[in-house]
Amino acid sequence: MADQNTKILRGRLLTFHDAPQGPEDTGAYSYDEDGALLIEAGKISRRGSFAEIRAAAPDATVVDHRPHLILPGFIDTHIHFPQAQVIASWADQLLDWLNDYTFPAELKFADKAHGRRIARGFYDALLSHGTTTASAYCSSHPNSVDAYFEEAESRGMLMLGGKTMMDRNAPADLCDTAQSAYDDSKALLQKWHGRGRAHYVITPRFAITSTPKQLEAAGSLLKEHPACHLQTHINENHNEIAFTLELYPEAGDYLGVYESFGLLGAKTLLGHCIHMNERELGVMRDTGSVAVFCPTSNLFLGSGLFDRKRLEDAGVKTAIATDVGGGTNYSMLRTLDEGYKVLQLQRQRLHPLTCFYWITMGNAKALSLADRIGTLEPGTDADLVVLNARATRPMALRMETVETLSEELFVLQTLGDDRAVVETYVAGEARRPE
Ligand code: GUN
Ligand code: ZN
Numbered sequence: 001m002a003d004q005n006t007k008i009l010r011g012r013l014l015t016f017h018d019a020p021q022g023p024e025d026t027g028a029y030s031y032d033e034d035g036a037l038l039i040e041a042g043k044i045s046r047r048g049s050f051a052e053i054r055a056a057a058p059d060a061t062v063v064d065h066r067p068h069l070i071l072p073g074f075i076d077t078h079i080h081f082p083q084a085q086v087i088a089s090w091a092d093q094l095l096d097w098l099n100d101y102t103f104p105a106e107l108k109f110a111d112k113a114h115g116r117r118i119a120r121g122f123y124d125a126l127l128s129h130g131t132t133t134a135s136a137y138c139s140s141h142p143n144s145v146d147a148y149f150e151e152a153e154s155r156g157m158l159m160l161g162g163k164t165m166m167d168r169n170a171p172a173d174l175c176d177t178a179q180s181a182y183d184d185s186k187a188l189l190q191k192w193h194g195r196g197r198a199h200y201v202i203t204p205r206f207a208i209t210s211t212p213k214q215l216e217a218a219g220s221l222l223k224e225h226p227a228c229h230l231q232t233h234i235n236e237n238h239n240e241i242a243f244t245l246e247l248y249p250e251a252g253d254y255l256g257v258y259e260s261f262g263l264l265g266a267k268t269l270l271g272h273c274i275h276m277n278e279r280e281l282g283v284m285r286d287t288g289s290v291a292v293f294c295p296t297s298n299l300f301l302g303s304g305l306f307d308r309k310r311l312e313d314a315g316v317k318t319a320i321a322t323d324v325g326g327g328t329n330y331s332m333l334r335t336l337d338e339g340y341k342v343l344q345l346q347r348q349r350l351h352p353l354t355c356f357y358w359i360t361m362g363n364a365k366a367l368s369l370a371d372r373i374g375t376l377e378p379g380t381d382a383d384l385v386v387l388n389a390r391a392t393r394p395m396a397l398r399m400e401t402v403e404t405l406s407e408e409l410f411v412l413q414t415l416g417d418d419r420a421v422v423e424t425y426v427a428g429e430a431r432r433p434e
Contacts, residue, residue, distance in 0.1 A: 005428065008057060009037045010050050011065035011386065014405070015072060015376035016361040020353040023406055029353065030376075031405055036062075037070070039382045042156070042427035047376050065386045068422050069408075071356065072374050073132025073383035074332040075363035076322050078231065078271045078292045081148050081161065082106045082115075082139040083325030084122050094237040094301050097326065103171050105325075106164075109139035110173065115147030123151050124433045129330040130385035130421040133364075133373055135160035135231060135269060135321075137203050140174050142184045149192045156196075156427045158373055158381065160229060162203035163188055167214045178213035185221055193228055197381075197427075199369075200225075201269075206233040207244045207257045219262035229267040229367070232258065235280070236272035236303050255280040264289045267368060271323065272297075273311065274304040285315035290366045294323035295339035301326050306339075309348045319366035320358050332359040333420065336413040352409035382428035387412055391420040 013035030020028040036053035038046040038060065046053055054062070080086075086105045091097035109115050126134060138144040138161055145163045152159040165181035166174060176184065185202060193200035202225070204210045204218045222230050235241060235254050244254050251257040255276075258264055266288035273284075273291035284291060293306040311318055321327070322335050329335065336355045343350055350358075364374025372381050389408045390396040395415045402408050412420055424432040 005042070006038070006040050006057060006060045007428070008050075008053055008060045008062045009039060009065060009070060009384070009425075010062055011035065011068055011070040013037065013047065013070050013376060014356070015047075016357040019357050019362060020351065023351055023353065025353075028357070034066070035070070037376060037382070037384075039428040042382055042429075044376060044378050044380055044382050046378050065422065069387045069389070070376075071385050071387065072360040072364075072376055073385045073424060073426070074130045074359050075367065075374055076126070076131050076134035076332060077269060077290075077319040077363050077366055078294055078321035079134050079136045079324050079327070081122050081136040082109050082118065082144060084118050084125070086325030087328060089325070091301075094240055094303060094326075095243070097301060102325070103174055106139040107171060107174055109141045109144040112143040112147060115139075115141070115144045116151070119147045119151035123155055123157070125330045127155070127424045127426070127431050128421065128433050129332065129418045130387070130424050131330065131332060132383035132385070132424060132426055133158045133160070133367075133369070135201055135229065135367065137164050137205070137231065138162060140164045140166050140176050140181075142188055145188045145192070149195075149198050152198065153196050155431060156429065158197035158199070158369070158383065160199040160201045160367065162201040162231070165202075165204040165214055165218060166209035167211050169209050178211060178217045181214055182217035182221060189221070189225055189228060193225070199229065201229040201231050203230070204232050204263070206240070207248060207254065208240065212248070212261075215257070215261040215263065222265075223262060226267075229269060230263055230265075231269040231271065232263070233271040234258070234273060235275040236298075237301070238275065241275060253277055253280055255283055259283055269319065269366070271321070272303065272306070274298060274306055276311070281311065281314040281316055284311075288317065290317045290319050292319045292321050292366075293339060294321050294327055295342045296328040296335055297323035297326035298342065299338060300328050305342050305346055307346060308343055309346070317366055319363050329417070331417045333413050333416040335359070340413065352406050352413060355413055356409050382425055384425040385421060386423040387416070387420050388422045389416070389420065391416065395420070
């Protein structure tokens with residue numbers, strides 16, 4: 001008899017091995033029209049044709065997802081958990097948006113019950129949009145980090161996140177101190193990092209809301225815990241940059257601030273990276289730091305256009321993310337659509353294969369987690385999304401003339417959203433909320 005947890009998922013399988021160099025680069029991905037995954041104990045134990053997998057596990061339950069696509073679950077590399085009620089706020093640009101909407105909403109997370117309730121809604125939103133892993137900023141309250149990871153744990157999700165460190169230029173009740181941020185982050189990190197699937201991320205909000213002493217504390221934490229990620233924001237908005245350079249006159253440029261406190265490295269995720277100078281690009285490359293593109297946010301807040309080609313030509317690693325609540329949608333499909341348009345404006349036309357690589361394996365590599373997620377390779381975690389490119393009437397009509405996988409992917413990213421997500425699997429369990 002097969003183990004109760006053993007199942008076969010049958011469908012059209014698509015997984016990436018590397019960044020496709022163009023539409024003909026078929027070595028960069030595997031696509032199987034009648035493929036199957038054998039799922040055992042939350043992991044993908046085998047991948048192959050349905051006939052092959054069925055023969056290997058004749059007793060396993062089969063879940064037939066044909067004619068839909070099965071991909072690795074989407075990965076969102078930058079999102080704000082306490083901004084679930086900030087999304088869609090009519091604001092001016094970044095600094096006003098923070099002061100008028102974001103800080104007031106984050107203040108409410110002093111109440112753990114509020115954090116718990118929003119966490120439930122937040123994870124429902126991620127899973128209904130096919131996102132199985134995200135890296136989130138919690139609020140500055142340690143309680144919000146507990147609410148965030150407790151809910152992830154109850155759903156079996158691999159999530160990254162941390163307490164936002166902020167000790168100035170914000171409401172007093174949202175501010176910690178350099179010392180308390182260090183102590184609280186350390187305690188949370190020791191509690192959560194490596195517990196189940198949780199990954200702790202050291203999270204100084206940005207240079208404006210941290211004193212030099214606090215950024216120094218963040219650097220010490222990172223040095224003491226090199227297995228942890230660090231996330232912050234950079235070069236998003238012109239007023240933000242000007243204020244940062246007033247606060248840190250000796251830094252030379254924005255990245256120089258983070259560099260001087262030892263915050264850069266291959267596990268450092270830098271949100272936005274829109275207005276970068278040449279020196280900053282060189283330092284990003286040399287330190288292996290990751291530039292995170294947040295297209296819906298950059299358009300919504302009028303921040304500017306992320307120059308992917310310039311960053312990649314300079315050897316900088318890139319990732320893509322929603323940045324909800326500055327971002328306007330939880331969907332990585334909507335994010336690709338807006339990202340595509342941002343790049344079109346700069347004559348950088350991304351191929352749909354490259355796009356789907358980016359939100360799966362590409363983001364997994366950017367998080368240094370490609371050995372676990374972002375792929376359908378045997379031995380990895382069974383975090384998956386099942387997609388229907390005919391989910392809405394306009395999609396079904398358009399699909400009548402689609403002949404290739406690339407065309408279908410482009411329909412999904414241009415017209416798709418949560419309605420295209422048929423199912424989301426977390427560690428092999430169906431978890432899409434009703
Ligand atoms: N810079 C500092 N904090 C934030 C934030 O919450 N969202 C965005 N988009 N940028 C920031
Ligand atoms: Zn952000």
